[in-house]
Amino acid sequence: MGFNIYDFTEMTHNMHLWFLERMSPAMTTVVEWTIIGVCYLLFIALFGLFLVYAERKVCAAFQQRLGPTRVGYWGLLQTIADFLKLLMKELIMPKSADKFLYNLAPFIVMIATFMAIAVLPFGKGLQTMDFDIGIFYVTAVSSIGVIGILIAGWSSNNKYSLIGAMRSGAQILSYELSVSLSLVTMIIFAGTMQLSGIVEGQRDAWFLFKGHIPALIAFVIFLIAGTAETNRGPFDLAEAESELTAGFHTEYSGIKFAFFFLAEYINMFIVAAMATTVFLGGWMPLHFGSLESFNHVMDFIPPLVWFFIKVCGVIFLIMWFKWTFPRLRVDQILTLEWKYLLPINLINILLMCLVVLTKFHL
Amino acid sequence: MTLSDIMFYLFAGSILTFSVLTVTSRRILRSAVYLLFVLVSTAGIYFMLNYNFLAAVQLTVYAGGIIVLIIFSILLTSHVSEKAVVAPLSQQIYSALAVAAGAVLTLMTIFRFGFTATTVQQGDATVQTVGRALVSYGKDGFALPFEVISVLLLAAMVGAIVLARKEKKVSDVATPTTSNRDNTSKS
Numbered sequence: 001m002g003f004n005i006y007d008f009t010e011m012t013h014n015m016h017l018w019f020l021e022r023m024s025p026a027m028t029t030v031v032e033w034t035i036i037g038v039c040y041l042l043f044i045a046l047f048g049l050f051l052v053y054a055e056r057k058v059c060a061a062f063q064q065r066l067g068p069t070r071v072g073y074w075g076l077l078q079t080i081a082d083f084l085k086l087l088m089k090e091l092i093m094p095k096s097a098d099k100f101l102y103n104l105a106p107f108i109v110m111i112a113t114f115m116a117i118a119v120l121p122f123g124k125g126l127q128t129m130d131f132d133i134g135i136f137y138v139t140a141v142s143s144i145g146v147i148g149i150l151i152a153g154w155s156s157n158n159k160y161s162l163i164g165a166m167r168s169g170a171q172i173l174s175y176e177l178s179v180s181l182s183l184v185t186m187i188i189f190a191g192t193m194q195l196s197g198i199v200e201g202q203r204d205a206w207f208l209f210k211g212h213i214p215a216l217i218a219f220v221i222f223l224i225a226g227t228a229e230t231n232r233g234p235f236d237l238a239e240a241e242s243e244l245t246a247g248f249h250t251e252y253s254g255i256k257f258a259f260f261f262l263a264e265y266i267n268m269f270i271v272a273a274m275a276t277t278v279f280l281g282g283w284m285p286l287h288f289g290s291l292e293s294f295n296h297v298m299d300f301i302p303p304l305v306w307f308f309i310k311v312c313g314v315i316f317l318i319m320w321f322k323w324t325f326p327r328l329r330v331d332q333i334l335t336l337e338w339k340y341l342l343p344i345n346l347i348n349i350l351l352m353c354l355v356v357l358t359k360f361h362l
Numbered sequence: 363m364t365l366s367d368i369m370f371y372l373f374a375g376s377i378l379t380f381s382v383l384t385v386t387s388r389r390i391l392r393s394a395v396y397l398l399f400v401l402v403s404t405a406g407i408y409f410m411l412n413y414n415f416l417a418a419v420q421l422t423v424y425a426g427g428i429i430v431l432i433i434f435s436i437l438l439t440s441h442v443s444e445k446a447v448v449a450p451l452s453q454q455i456y457s458a459l460a461v462a463a464g465a466v467l468t469l470m471t472i473f474r475f476g477f478t479a480t481t482v483q484q485g486d487a488t489v490q491t492v493g494r495a496l497v498s499y500g501k502d503g504f505a506l507p508f509e510v511i512s513v514l515l516l517a518a519m520v521g522a523i524v525l526a527r528k529e530k531k532v533s534d535v536a537t538p539t540t541s542n543r544d545n546t547s548k549s
Contacts (some may be wrong), residue, residue: 026364097442098391098392100392131414132488133418133489136418139422143421143427144421147395147398147426150430150433151391151433155391169430193489
């Protein structure tokens with residue numbers, strides 16, 4: 001079984017054959033599903049912990065503090081310790097809550113996150129499902145997550161939760177438009193919705209450079225709207241702690257709270273990964289047209305590393321937003337979406353159509 | 363039984379179970395959530411049929427759109443402790459009879475119909491095909507229905523905005539009172 005860090009196609013294919021030799025096709029499918037599921041679970045848990053740690057360090061850096069330093073070297077074990085504490089906490093059930101829905105809500109949020117992460121191309125040959133409707137599928141699936149938030153807010157039977165859920169619902173529904181439209185702009189440019197096809201189309205240059213002005217506008221809009229869709233600061237008024245204690249997850253404790261918390265961070269990863277895949281070339285190395293030697297040097301860095309460098313860069317940007325801008329009011333958030341982002345987006349789509357029709361791109 | 367058979371029975375079973383639960387649950391938000399499960403299972407069947415586009419549309423429009431709107435209106439209007447009143451026995455019996463009659467009629471129709479295996483070539487349902495069909499105006503094109511539906515949606519949207527908009531009071535426009543002036547200075 002050859003292990004090639006630049007191309008996983010052969011490795012996964014060999015693994016598939018290896019399983020087929022030893023068991024029936026149905027059993028193979030089940031075993032492969034289990035392996036993939038466990039991989040995603042591990043990835044979500046570990047990367048979620050890493051993101052929490054990164055957020056605390058980034059926040060500390062912006063506020064000229066050190067952040068966690070005591071547990072482990074550089075405080076690296078801090079989030080693991082926090083997570084263990086969360087696991088051991090008592091699960092408190094509000095007395096007059098709707099128990100079934102109260103318990104269901106964290107799972108809906110988590111399932112939506114899982115479904116969205118399943119189609120992301122991490123590297124060459126490292127993609128679980130490659131739908132021809134890739135981008136559409138991601139937007140479709142991530143629209144289910146908001147249902148979990150709404151149910152959580154309502155079933156907790158707490159006025160803060162309810163207000164938080166309403167705010168978050170209104171916000172996510174509005175910003176979904178901008179996310180989808182900025183992705184539509186790039187679909188027009190790429191000519192396909194398939195995520196692997198989009199990555200392949202950026203072999204010579206990233207779409208952000210290829211599509212110049214309209215792509216840049218779409219990228220900025222996608223970052224703003226994506227940040228808003230993950231309920232993060234400066235758009236975090238759904239859980240504005242100074243007004244609503246903790247918004248929709250006020251009544252949740254222990255592992256159920258951890259689910260919401262983890263889902264929020266993984267959603268941030270999904271937004272960053274989508275931005276990477278659609279605008280920044282996915283796992284493709286950075287290439288400049290005729291600089292042969294430069295391109296070869298870039299090719300030495302494995303695709304998986306490229307993908308995570310780009311994703312972490314975008315995540316750092318999103319964290320930068322949170323710790324720089326003050327929180328917006330409800331009406332400001334809705335004005336920003338409906339009066340600025342949406343019209344700009346629609347004009348941008350026309351502009352992109354013009355660019356594609358006149359072939360005025362790299 | 364192959365894996366896809368198992369998946370089909372799983373989806374079909376969950377559609378049936380949650381459909382029944384949707385109409386029998388006495389808590390309104392639970393009904394909405396059961397309906398969500400029904401719609402997501404239907405999307406699952408579309409995925410099994412390899413019609414990914416329709417499945418994603420089902421998820422976006424029904425699960426992400428309509429169910430969210432239903433939940434929103436429930437959030438605005440009802441409280442967690444509210445339960446639907448149990449209907450009187452006579453009503454229950456009558457509706458049970460009506461449901462049974464409907465079920466018998468449907469089952470009779472299904473069992474009498476001689477199903478034959480399809481001989482039609484399996485259609486090509488990629489996004490490109492769907493997209494081209496949607497905007498082409500020749501044979502097999504859906505440009506006209508597409509446009510008609512968009513006009514209908516636009517009309518519905520304008521209607522909703524007109525209904526929801528606050529009417530300007532006549533007195534505000536004609537004679538600005540002191541309180542009105544205060545408001546403007548604040549804003």
